[in-house]
Amino acid sequence: MKGSTLKDVAREADVSVASASRVMNGIGTVTEDVRARVLEAAERLRYVPHWGARSLVTSRTNTVGLLLPDIYGEFFSEIIRGVDIAARARDLHLLVSGSHGDLAEAAAVIESMSGRVDGLLVMSPVASAGDLPVTVPLVTIGGRPDGSERCAIGVDNFAGACTAVRHLAANGCRRLAHISGPAENLDAQERFRGFAATASEVDPGAELRVREGDFTEEGGHRAMAALLDRADRPDGVFVANDMMAAGAILAIKEAGLAVPEDVAVIGFDDIPLARFTSPPLSTLRVGVCELGKQALEMLVSAIEAGDASEVEGIVISPQLVVRESSKRGTNTN
Amino acid sequence: MKGSTLKDVAREADVSVASASRVMNGIGTVTEDVRARVLEAAERLRYVPHWGARSLVTSRTNTVGLLLPDIYGEFFSEIIRGVDIAARARDLHLLVSGSHGDLAEAAAVIESMSGRVDGLLVMSPVASAGDLPVTVPLVTIGGRPDGSERCAIGVDNFAGACTAVRHLAANGCRRLAHISGPAENLDAQERFRGFAATASEVDPGAELRVREGDFTEEGGHRAMAALLDRADRPDGVFVANDMMAAGAILAIKEAGLAVPEDVAVIGFDDIPLARFTSPPLSTLRVGVCELGKQALEMLVSAIEAGDASEVEGIVISPQLVVRESSKRGTNTN
DNA sequence: TTGTAAGCGTTATCAT
DNA sequence: ATGATAACGCTTACAA
Numbered sequence: 001m002k003g004s005t006l007k008d009v010a011r012e013a014d015v016s017v018a019s020a021s022r023v024m025n026g027i028g029t030v031t032e033d034v035r036a037r038v039l040e041a042a043e044r045l046r047y048v049p050h051w052g053a054r055s056l057v058t059s060r061t062n063t064v065g066l067l068l069p070d071i072y073g074e075f076f077s078e079i080i081r082g083v084d085i086a087a088r089a090r091d092l093h094l095l096v097s098g099s100h101g102d103l104a105e106a107a108a109v110i111e112s113m114s115g116r117v118d119g120l121l122v123m124s125p126v127a128s129a130g131d132l133p134v135t136v137p138l139v140t141i142g143g144r145p146d147g148s149e150r151c152a153i154g155v156d157n158f159a160g161a162c163t164a165v166r167h168l169a170a171n172g173c174r175r176l177a178h179i180s181g182p183a184e185n186l187d188a189q190e191r192f193r194g195f196a197a198t199a200s201e202v203d204p205g206a207e208l209r210v211r212e213g214d215f216t217e218e219g220g221h222r223a224m225a226a227l228l229d230r231a232d233r234p235d236g237v238f239v240a241n242d243m244m245a246a247g248a249i250l251a252i253k254e255a256g257l258a259v260p261e262d263v264a265v266i267g268f269d270d271i272p273l274a275r276f277t278s279p280p281l282s283t284l285r286v287g288v289c290e291l292g293k294q295a296l297e298m299l300v301s302a303i304e305a306g307d308a309s310e311v312e313g314i315v316i317s318p319q320l321v322v323r324e325s326s327k328r329g330t331n332t333n
Numbered sequence: 334m335k336g337s338t339l340k341d342v343a344r345e346a347d348v349s350v351a352s353a354s355r356v357m358n359g360i361g362t363v364t365e366d367v368r369a370r371v372l373e374a375a376e377r378l379r380y381v382p383h384w385g386a387r388s389l390v391t392s393r394t395n396t397v398g399l400l401l402p403d404i405y406g407e408f409f410s411e412i413i414r415g416v417d418i419a420a421r422a423r424d425l426h427l428l429v430s431g432s433h434g435d436l437a438e439a440a441a442v443i444e445s446m447s448g449r450v451d452g453l454l455v456m457s458p459v460a461s462a463g464d465l466p467v468t469v470p471l472v473t474i475g476g477r478p479d480g481s482e483r484c485a486i487g488v489d490n491f492a493g494a495c496t497a498v499r500h501l502a503a504n505g506c507r508r509l510a511h512i513s514g515p516a517e518n519l520d521a522q523e524r525f526r527g528f529a530a531t532a533s534e535v536d537p538g539a540e541l542r543v544r545e546g547d548f549t550e551e552g553g554h555r556a557m558a559a560l561l562d563r564a565d566r567p568d569g570v571f572v573a574n575d576m577m578a579a580g581a582i583l584a585i586k587e588a589g590l591a592v593p594e595d596v597a598v599i600g601f602d603d604i605p606l607a608r609f610t611s612p613p614l615s616t617l618r619v620g621v622c623e624l625g626k627q628a629l630e631m632l633v634s635a636i637e638a639g640d641a642s643e644v645e646g647i648v649i650s651p652q653l654v655v656r657e658s659s660k661r662g663t664n665t666n
Numbered sequence: 667t668t669g670t671a672a673g674c675g676t677t678a679t680c681a682t
Numbered sequence: 683a684t685g686a687t688a689a690c691g692c693t694t695a696c697a698a
Contacts, residue, residue: 019684061385094428096427
């Protein structure tokens with residue numbers, strides 16, 4: 001079971017390790033005869049190059065790390081997919097790690113990964129990249145592209161939120177409400193800001209109806225139920241992500257109300273699930289898979305530049321996707 | 334940006350590399366004074382151990398590889414999540430790779446991964462493990478545990494399919510149909526076998542109503558539409574996975590029929606989406622995340638044993654989850 | 667307790 | 683075109 005080494009191959013083929021290495025890497029010049037013998041020996045001995053040894057001398061790992069706060073749900077799986085596709089296209093391996101609630105855990109994982117990757121892709125909505133202890137190029141996904149020292153790719157949450165609220169208003173909603181993400185989450189903060197800014201612009205002086213959620217379906221359900229209990233029941237809700245929106249729709253229907261007639265709902269992300277709620281969920285589409293691909297490309301640039309700060313940050317604008325959950329025919333938008 | 338080495342740390346702390354190594358690994362005995370100096374120097378120089386060098390001498394990578402046919406959809410993301418959780422608990426890193434349509438591609442990836450992992454987790458529904466060129470312990474997920482030479486963990490597809498069909502029959506369905514997965518997919522084959530066996534047992538001599546799908550929502554939609562076109566329209570359909578079942582439900586409703594009154598539907602997998610179709614989808618639950626965890630544990634055993642064949646294979650039995658899509662009150666089951 | 671030194675499997679730089 | 687051989691960064695006997 002113990003793997004054979006290049007030395008073994010060289011001996012079997014009756015050449016030096018140098019020649020064997022040349023053949024295996026297709027570098028330098030070798031006789032056709034030598035090439036054939038080496039290839040044959042390698043095949044026969046089931047030779048597999050030892051990447052550790054190779055990386056030791058080349059100081060390249062051909063591997064990138066991907067850190068996610070969690071792996072649950074379609075949002076993250078789409079990120080992984082995008083990154084994986086782009087990485088494969090460039091012959092890079094992908095080291096994945098999920099479940100990083102807090103900053104300390106993320107830092108620990110980053111440290112243990114640092115020695116084995118050429119660069120890191122980090123999605124840590126709670127931390128700005130500056131706080132992370134890194135020795136390799138790093139690109140953050142979804143932090144705030146502006147003001148951050150590290151190279152970043154992200155979503156224009158503020159603009160997306162504004163679009164969502166205006167869409168609700170254009171569909172005749174007067175009592176606007178928001179179910180937010182966790183207060184410490186940067187994306188959630190921006191979406192909330194967008195809601196607050198636009199809601200008061202649409203209806204100046206109105207009180208803000210906001211309830212904090214946790215990005216889970218259950219959290220959305222709870223928050224919606226609380227919102228419905230108010231004396232001034234909202235007739236249009238902007239929910240900070242699709243998972244919570246799915247829970248919110250359930251809560252509304254359980255309260256005996258109709259979507260969108262009594263309460264219109266719009267989410268954020270456009271995860272595959274959004275088409276399957278009933279009614280289908282209006283939302284703001286973020287090309288999540290594409291986001292992952294671009295993040296990887298950006299990281300590759302950073303690695304090649306040797307320094308992340310060389311590369312320009314990117315902001316992706318979400319697009320409005322109108323489905324049944326927000327159509328009230330009062331107005332077209 | 335170039336990382337510092339253990340040698341640098343040793344020099345700064347004014348000790349030998351051996352002592353520095355001892356401190357970093359907590360192995361052997363060192364004076365408190367030395368320990369402190371080394372730790373301080375390491376911190377200051379942002380020392381990160383070079384995994385390649387380490388693995389070169391220990392011949393351990395502390396990394397396992399996970400190969401998936403694709404990363405699209407909740408089924409795979411749950412697998413990744415389960416494996417990731419279990420791997421983290423054991424301080425193992427996870428190398429992920431998706432998109433392996435055919436055997437050749439899978440073989441290529443396995444080869445390029447072999448040199449950098451201690452073991453491999455492979456989910457390749459098209460190939461039996463024997464065909465794979467491997468030099469490290471390997472555990473297959475979802476192949477056929479029986480008859481395979483390699484260590485495997487899998488789902489009892491046949492039994493699950495039988496349960497599904499009996500459930501439909503118990504709910505008064507007389508004209509049973511099946512939307513299968515791709516013909517070359519091993520899991521799909523077993524589910525079909527289960528359908529065929531049970532359907533003819535429930536209604537001997539009846540013709541089999543079967544349509545092949547591809548495990549996608551669109552595929553399920555198409556297959557269902559074709560099934561509804563038949564003169565002897567089915568009144569109960571067992572769909573080989575939940576994604577296709579979601580598409581099938583849509584097709585039934587588009588045809589102006591009701592679920593489950595006109596056509597009862599039951600799926601397979603119990604992905605998170607299943608609770609959100611309307612009506613909610615009855616299905617056979619496979620604890621996908623749990624499956625991933627167990628697969629990793631099994632791989633660890635195989636690695637420790639030094640040989641996969643030492644470890645016993647595992648078969649997981651799916652559980653019936655009854656939701657609205659199959660309840661017709663004719664009979665309780 | 668600490669230091670010296672011999673590898674681990676590759677690549678790369680020299681000579682030949 | 684080919685073969686010695688010196689790194690690469692680390693662990694681990696073995697000495698001191």
